[in-house]
Amino acid sequence: MKRLLIKYSSEISLKGLNRGSFENLLIHNIKKAIGNSANVIKDYGRMYIDIDGDSDDEVSEMVKKICKVFGVLSVGVADVVEKDIIKIGECASAQLKCMPDVKTFKVVTKRGDKKFPLNSMQISSKVGAIVLDNVPSIKVDIHNPELIINVEVRDNAYVYLKEYKAQAGMPYRSAGKGILLLSGGIDSPVAGYMMAKRGLEIVAVYYHSHPY
Known part of the structure; x- marks a missing residue:
């Protein structure tokens, strides 16, 4: 049997009684990235997705999408044995x-x-x-x-050779909502990325100013 072994940010593990809500939000975001039909299994400090029926190309595409989800630390394609x-x-x-x-x-x-x-x-x-x-x-x-x-x-025992690094951070939409003013420069989208990585839901507002 093969599974995707998903490690998530250790910061989520420090959330005490709120930990479950952070984990559930992360599962929601993973399913949104790869398809809501995916069965994401939650374990302590890990999440799993069974990939026995998927081709190598499908698994590769799935790994790429999961690695873009904020809150995911890394993804490994593991063989599951006794x-x-x-x-x-x-x-x-x-x-x-x-x-x-x-x-x-x-x-x-x-x-x-x-x-x-x-x-x-x-x-x-x-x-x-x-x-x-x-x-x-x-x-x-x-x-x-x-x-x-x-x-x-x-x-079970999980054996894998490759571990793909992901975005880390906190699950998107776990830290409220904020407005991001986009002016056309590089600073504002970088700031937006950093805020989103900390879990803030971004509402982007663009304005265009003519030169003097």
Whole structure:
């Protein structure tokens, strides 16, 4: 199974009792960007979208649209496997075999499920060892790797190589509404972008002044 793994701004996690309303607004904005029929699954600090039936082009277009949504920190295209260290390692190996030009790697693990018997460092070490056994042409470089294998252990295990950076900030329309005066220069649209990134809904007003 494949899923889009969406990380959102850590600032949303600090909103206490209002956190749910910020998350729901972010889900609304994501659905508006990619289509209201999308099923966005909410988890602690993450959101998921199942993409099993979508083509590579459709997934790529979806990632581009989600990365433009304010409040989204990053998007990863992940393979979902059982929480079994052998299966995680084999999944990572299979992904790496599709990238024969890569010579060095490291494994970065985040363990959301604290009941999993191995800690993050142990998971990274064991997954790395399995990859080295299955892909003998590659080496470990923890300081300057060409590629990072991301592993997250939560309800399932998620393995992904590419993480696409997004806009971050706060969900659009989470901070009220403001008027933006556009005069034709560069300063006002940049200011509008920065305000929108902080969650302010923008009402743009343009005026044209003739030269003296």
